[in-house]
Amino acid sequence: MSRFAWSDQVTTINTTLRSLEQQVADGERNAPGLEDLKSALDDLRLRAWGLLMATNETDYYNFQERFRIRRTKEMCTAMSSDIRSGKMHADNPELPEVAQAAREVAQAVEEARG
Numbered sequence: 001m002s003r004f005a006w007s008d009q010v011t012t013i014n015t016t017l018r019s020l021e022q023q024v025a026d027g028e029r030n031a032p033g034l035e036d037l038k039s040a041l042d043d044l045r046l047r048a049w050g051l052l053m054a055t056n057e058t059d060y061y062n063f064q065e066r067f068r069i070r071r072t073k074e075m076c077t078a079m080s081s082d083i084r085s086g087k088m089h090a091d092n093p094e095l096p097e098v099a100q101a102a103r104e105v106a107q108a109v110e111e112a113r114g
Contacts, residue, residue: 013041076102 020031052063079098082088088095 072105 016037020034020037023031052067053060079088083090083095
């Protein structure tokens with residue numbers, strides 16, 4: 001039995017989601033099957049979390065910490081890219097709160113690292 005190609009599956013999911021986002025950005029509001037896709041992705045996320053927990057159960061705290069750090073880094077990198085490219089509007093009224101939260105995280109990291 002061959003090994004499961006995780007990276008291929010992730011690429012497929014990301015490509016599908018980008019395509020759906022583009023359709024909505026282009027004004028297409030009728031997305032048949034979108035709710036089913038959302039449910040399937042929610043289920044996938046929960047199952048994947050369970051698999052990760054099962055493989056890392058001896059060190060749950062460190063696993064959860066690494067997961068949160070990586071996810072935060074991914075979200076910040078994506079948001080920075082979206083703001084710079086114009087995909088996200090710079091005049092969004094919630095962005096100053098995001099900037100403040102990012103500054104607080106950066107300060108906490110610096111303080112913790114000495």
